Amino acid sequence: MTQTRKMIVLLDSVKKLIRRDDYKHVANILRKVHAADIAYVLAHLMEAERLRLVQVLADTDLALAAESISELHTKPGGQLLAILPVELAAKILQQMDSDDAALFVADLPDDKGREILALMAAEESSSVRGLLRYEAETAGRIMNADVFCLNQQVTVGEAIQKLRERREAVSCFYIYVVNDAGQLLGVLSLKQLLFHPPEVTLRQIMRTNVISVHTETDQEEVARQVANYNLLAIPVVDDENRLVGIVTVDDVIDIIREEATEDIFYMAGVETDDHAYTSARLSIRKRVPWLAIYLGIGLFTAWVISLFRGALDQYVILALFMPMIGGMGGNAGTQTMTVAVRGMAMGELDAQTRSKFILKELRVGVVSGFLLGIIAGLIASGLEFVWTGHYKIGIIMFLAMWLNISLAAVWGSLIPQIFKWMKIDPALASGIFVATLNDIIGFSIFLGMGTLMLNTFGL
Amino acid sequence: MTQTRKMIVLLDSVKKLIRRDDYKHVANILRKVHAADIAYVLAHLMEAERLRLVQVLADTDLALAAESISELHTKPGGQLLAILPVELAAKILQQMDSDDAALFVADLPDDKGREILALMAAEESSSVRGLLRYEAETAGRIMNADVFCLNQQVTVGEAIQKLRERREAVSCFYIYVVNDAGQLLGVLSLKQLLFHPPEVTLRQIMRTNVISVHTETDQEEVARQVANYNLLAIPVVDDENRLVGIVTVDDVIDIIREEATEDIFYMAGVETDDHAYTSARLSIRKRVPWLAIYLGIGLFTAWVISLFRGALDQYVILALFMPMIGGMGGNAGTQTMTVAVRGMAMGELDAQTRSKFILKELRVGVVSGFLLGIIAGLIASGLEFVWTGHYKIGIIMFLAMWLNISLAAVWGSLIPQIFKWMKIDPALASGIFVATLNDIIGFSIFLGMGTLMLNTFGL
Numbered sequence: 001m002t003q004t005r006k007m008i009v010l011l012d013s014v015k016k017l018i019r020r021d022d023y024k025h026v027a028n029i030l031r032k033v034h035a036a037d038i039a040y041v042l043a044h045l046m047e048a049e050r051l052r053l054v055q056v057l058a059d060t061d062l063a064l065a066a067e068s069i070s071e072l073h074t075k076p077g078g079q080l081l082a083i084l085p086v087e088l089a090a091k092i093l094q095q096m097d098s099d100d101a102a103l104f105v106a107d108l109p110d111d112k113g114r115e116i117l118a119l120m121a122a123e124e125s126s127s128v129r130g131l132l133r134y135e136a137e138t139a140g141r142i143m144n145a146d147v148f149c150l151n152q153q154v155t156v157g158e159a160i161q162k163l164r165e166r167r168e169a170v171s172c173f174y175i176y177v178v179n180d181a182g183q184l185l186g187v188l189s190l191k192q193l194l195f196h197p198p199e200v201t202l203r204q205i206m207r208t209n210v211i212s213v214h215t216e217t218d219q220e221e222v223a224r225q226v227a228n229y230n231l232l233a234i235p236v237v238d239d240e241n242r243l244v245g246i247v248t249v250d251d252v253i254d255i256i257r258e259e260a261t262e263d264i265f266y267m268a269g270v271e272t273d274d275h276a277y278t279s280a281r282l283s284i285r286k287r288v289p290w291l292a293i294y295l296g297i298g299l300f301t302a303w304v305i306s307l308f309r310g311a312l313d314q315y316v317i318l319a320l321f322m323p324m325i326g327g328m329g330g331n332a333g334t335q336t337m338t339v340a341v342r343g344m345a346m347g348e349l350d351a352q353t354r355s356k357f358i359l360k361e362l363r364v365g366v367v368s369g370f371l372l373g374i375i376a377g378l379i380a381s382g383l384e385f386v387w388t389g390h391y392k393i394g395i396i397m398f399l400a401m402w403l404n405i406s407l408a409a410v411w412g413s414l415i416p417q418i419f420k421w422m423k424i425d426p427a428l429a430s431g432i433f434v435a436t437l438n439d440i441i442g443f444s445i446f447l448g449m450g451t452l453m454l455n456t457f458g459l
Numbered sequence: 460m461t462q463t464r465k466m467i468v469l470l471d472s473v474k475k476l477i478r479r480d481d482y483k484h485v486a487n488i489l490r491k492v493h494a495a496d497i498a499y500v501l502a503h504l505m506e507a508e509r510l511r512l513v514q515v516l517a518d519t520d521l522a523l524a525a526e527s528i529s530e531l532h533t534k535p536g537g538q539l540l541a542i543l544p545v546e547l548a549a550k551i552l553q554q555m556d557s558d559d560a561a562l563f564v565a566d567l568p569d570d571k572g573r574e575i576l577a578l579m580a581a582e583e584s585s586s587v588r589g590l591l592r593y594e595a596e597t598a599g600r601i602m603n604a605d606v607f608c609l610n611q612q613v614t615v616g617e618a619i620q621k622l623r624e625r626r627e628a629v630s631c632f633y634i635y636v637v638n639d640a641g642q643l644l645g646v647l648s649l650k651q652l653l654f655h656p657p658e659v660t661l662r663q664i665m666r667t668n669v670i671s672v673h674t675e676t677d678q679e680e681v682a683r684q685v686a687n688y689n690l691l692a693i694p695v696v697d698d699e700n701r702l703v704g705i706v707t708v709d710d711v712i713d714i715i716r717e718e719a720t721e722d723i724f725y726m727a728g729v730e731t732d733d734h735a736y737t738s739a740r741l742s743i744r745k746r747v748p749w750l751a752i753y754l755g756i757g758l759f760t761a762w763v764i765s766l767f768r769g770a771l772d773q774y775v776i777l778a779l780f781m782p783m784i785g786g787m788g789g790n791a792g793t794q795t796m797t798v799a800v801r802g803m804a805m806g807e808l809d810a811q812t813r814s815k816f817i818l819k820e821l822r823v824g825v826v827s828g829f830l831l832g833i834i835a836g837l838i839a840s841g842l843e844f845v846w847t848g849h850y851k852i853g854i855i856m857f858l859a860m861w862l863n864i865s866l867a868a869v870w871g872s873l874i875p876q877i878f879k880w881m882k883i884d885p886a887l888a889s890g891i892f893v894a895t896l897n898d899i900i901g902f903s904i905f906l907g908m909g910t911l912m913l914n915t916f917g918l
Binding site for chain 1: 495712780785
């Protein structure tokens with residue numbers, strides 16, 4: 001709470017000073033705060049103010065400007081870089097860690113990205129280009145290629161010496177040990193350097209059982225390894241087991257937050273780059289296609305219902321309960337689907353547990369469908385009796401609800417796994433498929449049974 | 460992928476050996492793997508096998524047994540501890556970090572927890588009891604009270620000496636510097652010890668601008684601070700700014716994963732402890748109450764629709780499109796609500812941006828409702844013409860869809876913020892409220908206009 005308060009105060013003072021064109025004072029204030037706080041300020045300014053502030057910041061402290069933009073989310077950071085003069089953008093990107101710079105460049109329009117890369121110093125631009133060779137969302141793309149590693153023959157004393165020479169090396173959580181060919185052999189912590197006499201070689205004290213990922217490993221898997229094994233950084237190796245980079249825990253946190261957002265957003269029919277701070281225009285462009293898909297499904301559902309117009313015409317009470325039948329199946333299916341999608345993301349639901357999970361969900365569906373079917377049937381019959389003097393909808397309601405919730409458990413648990421098997425993000429399309437199957441089968445069962453009752457008992 | 464493969468092979472071999480009662484071999488294999496991998500094996504065994512394995516593991520290497528159970532999710536870990544003999548459970552909990560032990564004890568039935576605490580060594584049980592004094596989900600409850608800190612007068616040379624004496628101290632990411640009263644003054648990294656001559660005092664080289672949290676800070680806020688400032692650990696202080704513990708980044712990752720799960724689960728009407736691996740009985744008990752709430756809403760909706768039975772009786776085509784009207788508003792409302800809930804969790808949506816966000820969402824709703832209303836109206840009129848020769852539902856459809864989606868943007872953006880203001884988790888009840896308001900208002904608009912058309916134009 002105090003931190004939030006601090007941020008509001010900071011933002012207010014910066015805004016006030018900007019209104020007075022007192023950029024010198026602004027720069028003085030910002031020099032004393034964390035880059036993440038500057039990012040917060042940038043995110044809450046108008047575009048013109050933001051632009052001006054970055055320029056002032058870059059004049060005062062280029063490294064801080066670069067760090068602050070790194071701390072912005074990729075989208076707003078990319079948007080900001082895209083409107084900066086290309087020379088300034090190049091200067092700023094040059095100061096960033098190569099992995100952050102690569103993220104932003106990948107997000108820029110192609111020609112702008114090329115132009116900026118051409119203006120950057122050769123060393124920095126080539127390391128960014130190196131990362132961009134790897135596919136998006138893989139360890140190779142997100143890793144920091146600037147990794148501190150030492151040969152196995154190096155002694156503890158020499159290692160401390162080398163660390164001192166590179167005191168700026170930020171991402172130095174562990175010391176990785178390699179052979180002459182650059183292949184990853186072992187790892188040791190900084191603390192271990194303090195515990196051993198200077199003449200011991202790293203080979204003698206390193207831990208050889210290193211957990212590493214391949215450049216092509218998916219970022220979600222990278223995050224899972226770091227989280228499962230409580231690592232501060234994970235080394236990335238190529239086909240020949242050569243150490244080519246590391247992914248640090250702070251990047252992993254961003255990935256976990258993003259992936260969690262991705263799941264929740266996809267299931268709700270929202271694109272991941274549709275945030276609280278995006279423009280109305282962008283949100284509309286991102287959401288209307290999803291709504292159009294739902295509209296199509298709705299029209300298809302209307303067609304399915306139209307097949308039962310005879311029953312609806314004669315027995316209008318069926319119409320009252322239709323939204324409930326559709327909604328209950330949808331809710332039960334969403335429950336199962338959510339547990340399945342998260343279970344797969346957390347590594348709880350895998351090849352080993354698949355069939356057990358589906359059977360369990362089916363049992364959940366059958367039992368809860370039965371319970372809710374009885375309640376719904378009794379209440380519906382009661383209401384019908386009050387309204388019309390009949391009470392026959394109860395049995396239709398009970399059977400339709402029971403079947404519908406049981407089947408929803410089947411769609412809900414199967415569909416995400418089928419998508420995963422097809423190598424499609426399970427969260428992405430599961431919602432739509434579960435809802436569609438459920439509506440179509442649900443209404444068919446309910447209205448079909450209504451028709452049957454009409455024909456059989458002549459209601 | 461290779462890691463997943465390794466896990467499956469490990470699990471298979473362990474299962475085979477257990478079937479042969481060859482627990483000696485099992486223990487030998489498990490001694491060589493990471494505790495997180497043992498947790499994976501435990502999670503995938505039958506209860507009897509799991510029980511036996513923990514006993515064997517505890518006999519071989521008690522610390523490894525404790526670490527493996529720490530690596531299990533809280534629920535399955537707690538269930539396992541609850542069925543172990545109390546003496547063994549006490550021995551295992553004693554070996555854990557106090558924060559992990561506190562999590563498990565808090566999850567045990569009260570009497571069982573007390574019994575186990577009484578059997579633990581005085582020092583360990585009192586530190587667990589200390590943590591349990593703080594409320595659940597606060598920094599005080601989740602912190603590790605065993606923090607490495609040094610007095611400001613200590614020199615670099617002495618600090619290295621003290622570190623060597625406590626080489627087992629796991630959570631030593633930073634060195635915190637305190638005064639004689641134990642108040643937090645500064646922080647330095649291990650690396651800095653290597654860079655300074657032994658006679659310098661910590662006071663001279665420490666960074667004084669330390670980001671810390673209070674024992675009562677909510678764990679979600681703790682996680683946000685660690686993530687925003689890219690920390691490896693955050694110190695926890697009491698009312699007098701005395702250093703009482705630290706929360707490390709690996710715990711923060713667990714919190715972020717859990718909070719993300721919580722949001723997504725709540726929005727789908729699932730309880731957070733309802734996982735892929737929970738029993739059918741538990742899942743039923745957790746889900747039926749949510750479904751019952753939705754059932755109640757469905758019945759209320761049916762009552763609202765019944766107010767328009769006259770219109771439905773005469774104009775049955777309204778019934779065909781009802782699920783679509785309800786569904787579209789629901790989907791649009793869910794989109795907005797999801798962006799709002801996540802935005803609040805990520806700190807994007809706050810007091811500063813609130814009104815801007817609501818206005819933006821309203822614009823999104825009005826524009827996309829207009830677009831989709833036109834499409835829906837045209838198609839519905841077309842279908843009606845084919846089916847009945849009339850085409851008047853189009854105008855009802857257009858207006859109802861437009862109004863409904865615009866209003867859904869209002870519920871979707873307001874309701875989560877109202878819940879937050881009422882100090883209720885915004886994800887928890889937003890889904891139900893958005894869906895309810897939407898169904899009731901949506902159907903009323905659609906059917907009300909249908910009635911109006913009937914009365915006015917005598918369709």
